[in-house]
Structures are given as structure tokens and as C-alpha cells.
Amino acid sequence: MIKMKKILCAVVAVAALAACDKDRFNYGEKYGTLSFDGAGLTISEEVNSATKADAVSEDYSLFLYDKGDRQLWKKTWGEVKAGGNISLLAGDYKLVVRSTSAEVPEAKFGAPVYGASKSFSIKAGETTSIGTLTCTLLQAIATVSYNDAFLETVTGDGAATVELKSGFPLEYALTYNGGSPKYELRQGYFALSGEQSTMYITFKGSIDGKTQKMSTSISGVKARDWRVITFMKKTDASGNSSFQVEIDGLVEDLELKNDIQGSEEGDGNDPQVPVGDGGIELVSTSQYDITKEVTVPATGKFPLTMTAKIPNGARKFTVDIASTNEDFVSSVNTVGGTTLDLINPSEAAMGIFGIVPFTHGAELSGKTEIDFDLSGAQTPLLAFKGTHTFTMNVTDNKGCRKSIPITLVVE
16 A cells, blocks of 8 residues: 655646536526635645645636536646635536546556545535645556566566556566566556456466466455565475565465467467457346446335356356445455455454345356346445445456446435
8 A cells, every 4th residue: 555645746726717608507507606705724634745736827727517427628737726705506516636637547657646535515596615636646656676586597488468448458578688687667557447446467478498387366456556576486494485465564485377389389378378258248138327427216126237248167266345335345254255266265354245136146156147237236235325335356267357347326
């Protein structure tokens, strides 16, 4: 987890809109006022110096959205910092600030993006103050390194690959450099597919004259997390050697896979490396469009069903749980935690299936279709207002992966 200290980012004022902007709002109906008077600067108490943002620049972008997520306007900080009020129709809105006008890049070196958002309501004839927004890092970070013993085994070029959002890997190159290997030291910044995601980590390269591949993954990765990844070779007192990866102090043994003699590399293409997502998809079998937010009804039936289609058969199936409601997260943590392994669920995690009844069990291994009926989640979820995200992470028998979020909203 990144410890952030002294990120300075605040939204303190928005200039009065030009007449052309005002015409975009229907003043024939009742409206209220959004005020930025009295807003000030804030400083985050937790900032890591390696990710420290510069002071707010005039290029920071502000976006105003209505309840239907329709963008009403976009301004730069330089355009709005003069201050002022905005007249808006009565209703619900959201103000978003980002350090870039573009979307957060999926995976890129040296590209931190900071931002914040705040939802608010406008009442007719009343003034609503937005207060202060403090920006934080919107991405997760990964750095890769190797211990000396590992580097001594390197006999050719290779690379570590880190992937957080399916289909957007970032390659950390390692070059042989005539026997003095050099590797990518820059920080990689990764957008998340939900509030929590699974990070997939792979090394492939020439080790002791053979092309070797080793892989692992870590779940529960969140914005502002910094995963420090170190590939290592260890030798015990008996002279037995093994390869390991250390992530934030936790060490895991690595299995070498797809061993190929160096002379067999040819053009460097490995036909066994998975390409794409293997056709993995999650298909709704009810009235709900699960590619969008689904509102849990307060009364009546909630027939939320879907089918996971995995043409190559399921090898690994996990679910990351996140929520804007801290009480919900706390409740989930008391019955097993926010990451579920559906194929090999822990005994502690069994309690979560009483809240959200995901299909689970060893019999899911190898299946090409898995049906889910989450209708039973209605009653327990209604006790927790907010947005609840369940990200399904699937790995098939060919190593193809896909992460698919399901978002349930309780109003």
C-alpha cells in the first residue's frame, strides 16, 4: 500500500458560466445554486514521495455530470479558478476533477493520474456548497526487480509482464546486455476494472540457456496500492535451488513452465502463450443488463441470473468484492474477506455465500459454462446502501484471462 503524504490537490472555485453555457440548462424550471465560496486547499496526510503530484496546475480538468451520467460541462482549473456560483436545475449531480483531461490510461509507465469526485444535490431556491475536494492517485503501481542470483542465471533477453485490466499488459523489458543484464526500473501505472482487481505477473526469458516462463497473481489490488515485485533465485543449505517471487514482503515459489531449448526459439514466438481472453464472457439470462449498474429493488422479485461462458474450461475463478459502504465491507471481512475463490473456497469464505450466493465448489473446475443465480442477494444487500462491485476474474485452461465487474446499487 502506498503511503501518501502531501499530495496537494484541491478544487476551490468554479467561474461563472458564460451565457452560452447557461443556455444548456433549462431555466424555465426551478433551479438552485452550486456555490464554491469558502472552499479551500487540503493536503492528504498519506503520500508516498515516489508518487507525489505537483501542486495543482491550471491544466487540471473539472467535469460536471447529471444523475444520468451525462456530462454537462468540462472546464480546466485555469478557466474556473476565478470563483463564482453556478445555477443548476434541482436534482442530483457529480463533480469530478482529474489531473488530465484524458481518460486514465489502462497501463503506462510514468503516467500517474490524480483525481477526486463528489456527489451532491441541488434543491430549488437553495444554495449548495461543494466544499473541498482532495485528489488522490487513481491507479495502482507496480515495479519489478531481480536479485543478483536470478540475474546470474540470465542468458538472453526477457521481460516481466504485469496486467491488471484484462487485455492491457505492461512489459518490463530485461536485456542480456552481454552478460550484465539491465531491466526496466520505471513505475508502471495501471487503471483498475473495479475498486479491487487481480494483478497477473509473468516472467518469460532465457534462463540457463532455456526459454523459461513463470507466473503468479495477487488479488485485492486497489487504487494507491504499490506492488513491489522481486523475482529471485534461492539456494538452500543442501544446494537445492528454486525460483521465487516476493511481492510486498510475501514470498511465493514459482514453477517453471513451457521450458524450450534456446536453439528452438526461432523467431521468438511461443505458440503456447495465450492470446486474447479465450472468448470468456458473462451473459445475462434475466431482464437485467449486467454490463451496466443494476439497481436492487426494495420490494418485489429480483431475478438476477447469468451464465459464465468459458470455451477452454475454467481453471481459476475468483471474485473481488468492493463497496462504497464501509459497513458492508466490514461485514464481508468478518465472514471470509473480500476475495473469493469459487473453485477452492476457504472454510472462512463459506459465510459470504449466505450474503451473495455465488455458485462454488471444486466441480466448477474445467466447466465451460457456469450458471449463477444472485437473486438471493437482494435481502442482505438492502441493508447496505451504496454501490457494491463484484469483479469476476476467470482464467481458462489455456491461460487466457478476463475480469468482468458486476455492479449492484442499493438506493
